[in-house]
Amino acid sequence: MAQDAKLSHTAAMILQAIDAGFVYGFSIMETTGLPSGTVYPAMRRLERDSLIWSRWERQSIADQEQRPARKYYKLTTAGKVTLEASRKRYPLLARLIPSAEEKSV
Amino acid sequence: MKLVAGRGCNIVHQLLLRGASLLVPVSHRGEWLREWRAELWHLRNQSARSAFCSWREEFASTRFCSGAFQDALFFRREFGSGWKPFAPLAESPSKCLLFLCALLAACYLFTVILPGVRAERSLAWSHAYADAVLIRNARANNNATPTISFQQFRQWDRDKGKYFEGFAFYRVAQPPIALAGSAQKRWHIAFASSNLFDLLSIPVRFEAQGRSADRHLYSIVLSDEFWRRDFGGDVGIAGSILRIGNRDFRIAGVAPRGAWRFPEKVDAWVLEPDSAIEPEALGFVVAQLSSKGRSEMWAPRQLIKTYGPHNSEEDYLGVLLDEQAPPPWAVFLFGVLLALLALPATACVSMSEFSRLSHKPSWSRRFLRWGFMGGKVALLVLIDYFVSLDMSYTYTSVFSPYSVYLHLATSFSICLLGLSWACRDQRQRCPVCLRRVTHATRVGVASQTFLGWSGTELICAGGHTLLHIPALPTSWFSTQRWLYLDGSWEFLFTGS
Numbered sequence: 346m347a348q349d350a351k352l353s354h355t356a357a358m359i360l361q362a363i364d365a366g367f368v369y370g371f372s373i374m375e376t377t378g379l380p381s382g383t384v385y386p387a388m389r390r391l392e393r394d395s396l397i398w399s400r401w402e403r404q405s406i407a408d409q410e411q412r413p414a415r416k417y418y419k420l421t422t423a424g425k426v427t428l429e430a431s432r433k434r435y436p437l438l439a440r441l442i443p444s445a446e447e448k449s450v
Numbered sequence: 451m452k453l454v455a456g457r458g459c460n461i462v463h464q465l466l467l468r469g470a471s472l473l474v475p476v477s478h479r480g481e482w483l484r485e486w487r488a489e490l491w492h493l494r495n496q497s498a499r500s501a502f503c504s505w506r507e508e509f510a511s512t513r514f515c516s517g518a519f520q521d522a523l524f525f526r527r528e529f530g531s532g533w534k535p536f537a538p539l540a541e542s543p544s545k546c547l548l549f550l551c552a553l554l555a556a557c558y559l560f561t562v563i564l565p566g567v568r569a570e571r572s573l574a575w576s577h578a579y580a581d582a583v584l585i586r587n588a589r590a591n592n593n594a595t596p597t598i599s600f601q602q603f604r605q606w607d608r609d610k611g612k613y614f615e616g617f618a619f620y621r622v623a624q625p626p627i628a629l630a631g632s633a634q635k636r637w638h639i640a641f642a643s644s645n646l647f648d649l650l651s652i653p654v655r656f657e658a659q660g661r662s663a664d665r666h667l668y669s670i671v672l673s674d675e676f677w678r679r680d681f682g683g684d685v686g687i688a689g690s691i692l693r694i695g696n697r698d699f700r701i702a703g704v705a706p707r708g709a710w711r712f713p714e715k716v717d718a719w720v721l722e723p724d725s726a727i728e729p730e731a732l733g734f735v736v737a738q739l740s741s742k743g744r745s746e747m748w749a750p751r752q753l754i755k756t757y758g759p760h761n762s763e764e765d766y767l768g769v770l771l772d773e774q775a776p777p778p779w780a781v782f783l784f785g786v787l788l789a790l791l792a793l794p795a796t797a798c799v800s801m802s803e804f805s806r807l808s809h810k811p812s813w814s815r816r817f818l819r820w821g822f823m824g825g826k827v828a829l830l831v832l833i834d835y836f837v838s839l840d841m842s843y844t845y846t847s848v849f850s851p852y853s854v855y856l857h858l859a860t861s862f863s864i865c866l867l868g869l870s871w872a873c874r875d876q877r878q879r880c881p882v883c884l885r886r887v888t889h890a891t892r893v894g895v896a897s898q899t900f901l902g903w904s905g906t907e908l909i910c911a912g913g914h915t916l917l918h919i920p921a922l923p924t925s926w927f928s929t930q931r932w933l934y935l936d937g938s939w940e941f942l943f944t945g946s
Contacts, residue, residue, distance in 0.1 A: 371489045374514075381517025386524035393528065412495070413488040 355379060357431035357438055359387050360420065363397060364428055365444045368417040376442055388418060396424035459508045463490055466515040473522035475529045482525060486518050539875070543822050543884040546875075550829040557836035564844055581739040582650055584712060588753060588765035596621055596732040598766075603735050604724065606756075613743030618646040619724075621733030622714045627695050637676065637717040639694060644721040647671065647705070649738050654703035656688040667691070669702035669721045676717040677704045694720075711771055712736070737768070778843075781854055782835055785861030789869060792862075797870035800929060801877065811881050822884055823876050830868035837864055881932060882914035894921075903927060913939050 352360065355377075362373045374384050391397045397418045407414035420428065432438050467490065471483045493514055497507040538549040587597035603619040610616065620642035627639050647654055654671055670692055672681070681687050688703050699720060710716055712734060739747055746752070747770060754766040776784075793799060801823070811819075842857035878886050887908035894904030905920040905927075916933040923929070 369489070369492070370485070371492055371514075381514045382520035383517070385517065385521035389521070389524055389528065413484075413491050415488050415492070416485045 352427060352431050352434075354435060355383060356387055356391060357428070357435055358442065359384060359391065360396065360424060360428045360431065361438050361442045361444075363418050364420055364425070365442050367442075368419065369415050370418075373418075391424070392418075395421055396427055397421060459511065460494065463494075463511055463515045466512070467518055470515075470518040470522040473519070474525045478525055478529055482522070486515075486521075490515065540886050543879070547822070547825055547829070550826065550833065554829055554833050554836070557833050557840065560840050561836045564840060580651065581744050582771045583737045583739055583747065583768040584771055585735045585737055585754065585766050585768050588767045596734055598733060598735045599729070600724075600727050600731045600733065601729045603733075604729075606735070606737075607724075613740055613746060614737045615740045615743075616645065616649050616738045618643040618649045618736045619727065619733050620646060620712075620719070620736070621727075621731050622716060635680075637694075638715050640714075640716040640719045641722055641727065642719050643727075644669075644723055646719065646721065646736065649736060652705060652709050654705060656685055656703045667698055667700040668726070670694075670699035671702050671719045671721065672704050673710065673717050673719075674704055674707035694718075736771075776854065778839060778857060781857045782838060782861045785838070785858050786831060786834070786865050788858075788862050789865035792866055793869050793873070796866060797873050798877065798929075799873050801873075815882060819876075819879075819881055819884060822879075823872065826872045826875070827869065830872060831865065834861055834864040834868055877930065878908070878917070880910035880912065880915045880917075882934075883910065883912045885910060885912060887911075887915065887917045910935075 358377045358379070359373055362376045365376070367373050367376045370381070370385055370388065373379075373388070374381055377384065379387075388397065388399075392399060398421055399416050399418050401416050402414050404414050464487075467483060467486050470486075471479050474482045490511065493511055497511065538545045540546075585598065586595075590597045598619075600619055600621075603617060606614070607617045620640045622638055622640045627637060672687070677683060677687065687701055690701050692699050692701050702721065705719070747768065751770070752768045754768045756764045756766060838857055838861035841860045842853050875886075880887055887910050889909050889911075891907045892905075893907050903918075903920070904922070905918060908917045908919070910916070913935055916935060917930060918927075918933065919930045920927045
């Protein structure tokens with residue numbers, strides 16, 4: 346995905362949510378207010394375009410907390426660049442979902 | 451109560467996820483289901499933490515699970531094998547015709563394999579009950595009372611005269627007889643002349659010849675209802691031995707469903723030689739009319755006079771039996787006719803929208819184009835015939851009144867759908883190479899229809915033509931137009 350790739354508002358919100366530290370599908374749903382039928386397919390597309398990557402958390406951690414292991418998502422380098430471009434395109438994005446650093450400020 | 455409801459909802463949610471997972475390609479299914487189950491667990495866990503677990507939260511979980519279907523469909527589109535069974539229809543004309551031929555062969559095979567359809571088809575072509583007459587004494591109040599003695603039948607059978615070609619006799623045993631080993635259930639058994647089914651041209655299904663050891667046993671033909679109810683529809687029943695009362699009979703086959711149109715309900719017919727029937731037994735006589743007899747039998751009921759040995763007159767009534775439903779091919783042709791009449795109302799049938807400014811294709815090209823269309827229509831009509839037969843007669847009989855309606859409805863709808871598709875397909879095939887035009891492009895703005903043209907443009911992959919389809923038909927551009935591309939376009943299509 347090129348640096349000047351234009352994302353839809355939904356995809357940009359999901360990227361912003363992941364960047365803000367909401368790394369699970371359900372937490373992204375809660376943050377963005379988007380339904381599951383929108384969030385998950387959008388994340389698949391972002392992963393297909395190499396803007397995010399996913400990894401299963403270690404089973405030992407899940408077992409320790411007596412819950413099933415979750416799949417979490419992180420931004421790739423290309424994803425970070427695209428998100429920067431999207432923030433310029435959608436100026437309210439960062440205010441809608443502030444990142445961890447912005448919250449601390 | 452809350453716990454039980456929560457568990458019930460959880461089962462429903464798990465089933466929803468499992469159902470959605472079936473849409474996901476097998477290679478990704480396990481991981482996909484694991485992720486959704488984990489997310490659902492966390493969602494439910496979060497709901498459980500709240501003090502009041504309400505139906506609203508269960509509904510939210512259900513809504514969450516329903517989103518899994520959209521995700522599964524995305525996976526199917528992205529990672530599925532992309533197998534599209536009807537894709538060859540949109541490809542080259544030879545592939546399209548080959549596909550239709552293969553479909554026709556498959557439909558014909560089904561017609562041959564499905565036992566019900568095969569029997570009904572043979573029954574339909576056999577002209578059952580053609581020129582058959584039930585004869586009863588004119589003094590009897592109704593058809594249901596046996597009035598003719600076997601002796602009288604033998605006399606008629608010996609001297610058929612010019613009006614009849616053959617006779618058969620049958621009587622129904624009263625009271626009903628119990629099968630050996632099941633005293634509670636009783637069956638209505640008819641004892642009939644061995645030529646009864648041949649005389650009426652009723653084909654017997656699963657017909658079996660007796661083994662040498664069983665030759666002395668009389669044959670019995672089961673009714674379809676009896677066969678299904680008491681023998682579980684066993685197709686291998688023919689040839690086995692059935693004990694009724696204290697006598698053994700060899701099962702010769704099964705009569706088609708609804709084939710019996712005579713008075714009295716019958717579960718099985720014992721076909722016995724004339725020598726085995728008592729001369730005084732009263733029963734019914736069925737006669738086959740000769741061509742002269744048919745010409746004389748101008749009414750459904752006709753008085754028949756006979757003269758006894760002492761010149762005594764006897765009046766009998768002949769009741770014609772071949773007032774049956776139209777044969778399947780007639781129903782099918784009527785359905786096709788209706789579909790042809792309905793076609794212009796449901797699809798655009800115009801095929802000649804060529805640009806006036808461009809050259810026209812050669813006669814051979816035009817002949818090929820119309821030949822292709824004719825081939826498609828012929829194959830579709832044949833497919834329609836076999837599919838409608840399969841759909842109509844798998845569970846219904848030719849004699850059932852429902853079968854006519856079902857056959858008419860299926861042949862009409864399949865033919866209408868097929869012909870609509872054939873017209874639509876033909877309209878999108880390049881008149882030069884008969885390949886489908888592709889790469890649809892929207893041109894113009896719909897709101898500027900009065901100032902400029904708006905619609906869709908498609909191009910032939912071989913570089914022969916460009917098809918313009920207007921978005922809104924206007925007085926100056928109402929139907930689609932073909933634009934023939936000249937040699938200057940060739941450099942764009944080298945290699946195609």
